[in-house]
Amino acid sequence: MRRTGLLLTFLFVFGSGAAAQNKAQPNGTIVEQMPCTPYPVVTYEQYVQQRKTQLAQELEQAAAAGFSRDMPTDFTQRLLTRDELAARQAYGGSECQCIKYLSDGLKVVGFVWKPKATAGKRLPLIIFNRGGNREFSKLTPWTKFAFYDYIVNGFVVIGSQYRGNDGGEGTEEFGGSDVRDVLNLIPLARSLGYVDMNNVFMLGVSRGGMMTLLALKNSVPVNAAAMQGGLADLVSQKDQRRDMLDVFKELIPDFGKRGDEALRDRSAVYWPAAINVPLLVLQGGADWRVDPKSNGLALAQKLQEAGKTYELIVYAADDHGLTLNIADADRRVIAWFKRYMK
Secondary structure: OOOOOOOOOOOOOOOOOOHHHHHHOOOOOEEEEEEOOOOOOOOHHHHHHHHHHHHHHHHHHHHHOOOOOOOOOOOHHHOOOHHHHHHHHHOOOEEEEEEEEEEOOEEEEEEEEEEOOOOOOOEEEEEEEOOOEOOEOOOOOOOHHHHHHHHOOOOEEEEEOOOOOOOOOOOOOOOOOOHHHHHOHHHHHHHHOOEEEEEEEEEEEOHHHHHHHHHHHOOOOOOEEEEEOOOOOHHHHHHHOOHHHHHHHHHOOOHHHHOHHHHHHOOHHHOHHHOOOOEEEEEEOOOOOOOOHHHHHHHHHHHHHOOOOEEEEEEOOOOOOOOOOHHHHHHHHHHHHHHOOO
16 A cells, blocks of 8 residues: 655536426436536736736735735736637537536536536546535636646546535435435536546545545545545534634534534544545645644644555645645646546
């Protein structure tokens, strides 16, 4: 078993059907789909300004939450070049479908990004688990530039909004029954016909890291997984970010009765033995949203003690979204998944 230890790198609106009819169909059945709305092309200057605005908002939110941890204030040297942005916006080799699929009889919204040319092919799959909750940080057709770097490397990408979000049915539970919305992407992928089910991988960001770990706990059949700024200890998160307590109260069933027990059920630092595939952990050293020490680093230590295969990359002074190193992070994720292809 390969174990690298603590490697520190400082570098729609859809129609609805009858519930009974939904339950009669298998989980993962795509019941509605339509082409994604094209993302408006922006100039390079608009792109730079958008990123500056995003960073300024992140700094303001960190300060408002009482966090003084050093965070990046300038990232212009790490932006896409004009040519890189143009290549992403002009790329015509992929397509995106907005879908509704069945999960426990509920119509759940999701997306499929894929190369256009799939006839006669079996392509590796990445299940992408989004961060946030409800409508905050939900997937869009242009998430990660429509997963450009993954698509040009031959991957299909599928992601769920989780139940109850973006017009989907049901209510999300922040790592409860909504984990099945992730698990049910497996039969969905199998039904597509162009996915190589021997080469399935999973990537989660922030809350999506928690969803990834919970899917692994539920024995999702993937070759390897990766998480960026992923939640691994919700008990510490509750204590370090009091605003998250409201999220837990609102979304986790019976939180008032079960409290920390429900949080431990969702926290991989309490059950590292359940992580049985190689895991890449990417963490910003100045992440104020998900504390590096009690999440990424603590999880790596637990995996080390349990003899699991993992790699930990910590980007010094980088934020939750790895603003300064996102290109390097994407390269590492792709390389990690290719390492474990069959």
